[in-house]
Amino acid sequence: MPEYATFARNVFIPVTNICRNNCHYCTFRREPSHPDAHLMDEKEIGDILSHGKKAGCTEALFVFGEYAEEVPEYMEWLGQRGYSSTVDYVYKLCEMAIGKGLLPHTNAGILTYEEMEVLKPVNASMGLMLETTARLPAHELSPGKEPEIRLAMIEDAGKLHIPFTTGILVGIGETRKNRIDSLETIAELQFKYGHIQEVIIQNFMPKPGTRMERTRPPSKEEMLDTVQLARSILPADVEVQVAPNLIDPYLLIKAGAKDLGGISPTTIDWINPEAEWPDVEKLKTMARDIPLKERLPIYPQYIRSGWYSKQLDGLINSLANSEGYRK
Ligand SMILES: O=c1nc2n(C[C@H](O)[C@H](O)[C@H](O)CO)c3cc(O)ccc3cc-2c(=O)[nH]1
Numbered sequence: 309m310p311e312y313a314t315f316a317r318n319v320f321i322p323v324t325n326i327c328r329n330n331c332h333y334c335t336f337r338r339e340p341s342h343p344d345a346h347l348m349d350e351k352e353i354g355d356i357l358s359h360g361k362k363a364g365c366t367e368a369l370f371v372f373g374e375y376a377e378e379v380p381e382y383m384e385w386l387g388q389r390g391y392s393s394t395v396d397y398v399y400k401l402c403e404m405a406i407g408k409g410l411l412p413h414t415n416a417g418i419l420t421y422e423e424m425e426v427l428k429p430v431n432a433s434m435g436l437m438l439e440t441t442a443r444l445p446a447h448e449l450s451p452g453k454e455p456e457i458r459l460a461m462i463e464d465a466g467k468l469h470i471p472f473t474t475g476i477l478v479g480i481g482e483t484r485k486n487r488i489d490s491l492e493t494i495a496e497l498q499f500k501y502g503h504i505q506e507v508i509i510q511n512f513m514p515k516p517g518t519r520m521e522r523t524r525p526p527s528k529e530e531m532l533d534t535v536q537l538a539r540s541i542l543p544a545d546v547e548v549q550v551a552p553n554l555i556d557p558y559l560l561i562k563a564g565a566k567d568l569g570g571i572s573p574t575t576i577d578w579i580n581p582e583a584e585w586p587d588v589e590k591l592k593t594m595a596r597d598i599p600l601k602e603r604l605p606i607y608p609q610y611i612r613s614g615w616y617s618k619q620l621d622g623l624i625n626s627l628a629n630s631e632g633y634r635k
Pocket residue numbers: 316318320367369413414415434435436437473474506508569570571577578579580604605606
């Protein structure tokens with residue numbers, strides 16, 4: 309029986325849904341001609357950040373389609389906002405978040421070493437799902453989901469000492485052996501660099517209108533098995549995360565999951581818009597006899613070892629020292 313489980317309070321900002329990839333399971337991405345295609349502007353994002361801060365959030369979660377810069381319409385929109393690269397824009401948004409008292413966590417898909425180096429000082433942690441080390445039909449239209457490319461970025465983040473969130477997407481056509489291989493590969497990166505703070509075991513959710521609409525999602529038993537695999541394969545200093553808006557977490561916590569990810573009191577899960585966040589009270593009910601503790605987007609061991617910049621020093625320390633946080 310685990311002593312406790314953790315969660316974070318975040319505000320989800322879908323900065324752009326333009327993406328060079330086209331994953332068979334995704335409804336986040338939009339064609340530039342679609343009426344919902346967007347690049348959010350600073351005013352809109354500033355309002356969401358302020359609202360999130362008021363609601364008690366500690367994290368600004370910036371999510372992007374990958375390398376939207378490869379799409380001409382996006383470059384036009386970025387130019388209209390006064391920017392010439394996504395990274396310059398992300399940097400500005402992270403500064404805005406910090407100014408409002410929120411710690412940035414950026415998941416923009418693939419970034420180069422140099423791009424991460426620029427973003428490191430303004431991010432408490434960054435993330436990229438490995439998804440899987442297998443080559444799958446689900447990713448045939450997604451150059452950025454090549455396992456080698458994903459692994460190279462996770463490795464670069466390690467070289468840069470960036471506290472990192474990665475994970476696997478379960479049920480997209482991979483085998484159990486593929487899951488084991490993916491987890492073993494993440495474990496090797498952790499042995500080498502020590503930067504992986506958490507690994508998300510995310511269950512695939514079929515979405516209407518996608519090519520995988522009729523693909524069966526993973527069963528509860530498969531998810532339980534995968535969490536057990538993760539807990540036995542990953543080093544002890546890596547927490548296993550599951551998403552409480554996608555699956556009942558109780559048995560998964562008993563099987564080794566220790567973190568319930570970010571829950572957002574003010575925004576929806578833009579990747580899984582059909583799945584509402586539980587609020588903290590509901591989350592406590594879901595965890596039954598397991599006490600919950602709030603955490604920050606940077607895990608305590610990285611705060612202790614100083615894996616953050618001067619720009620984040622004041623905010624991280626004031627948040628970490630406030631009441632009720634996991635130390
Ligand atoms: O709301 C979500 N948050 C997602 N998060 C955020 C997560 O819930 C927390 O914000 C992090 O644990 C940091 O505290 C991700 C973060 C990553 O770095 C990589 C992938 C994800 C995936 C999701 C997701 O599907 N939905």
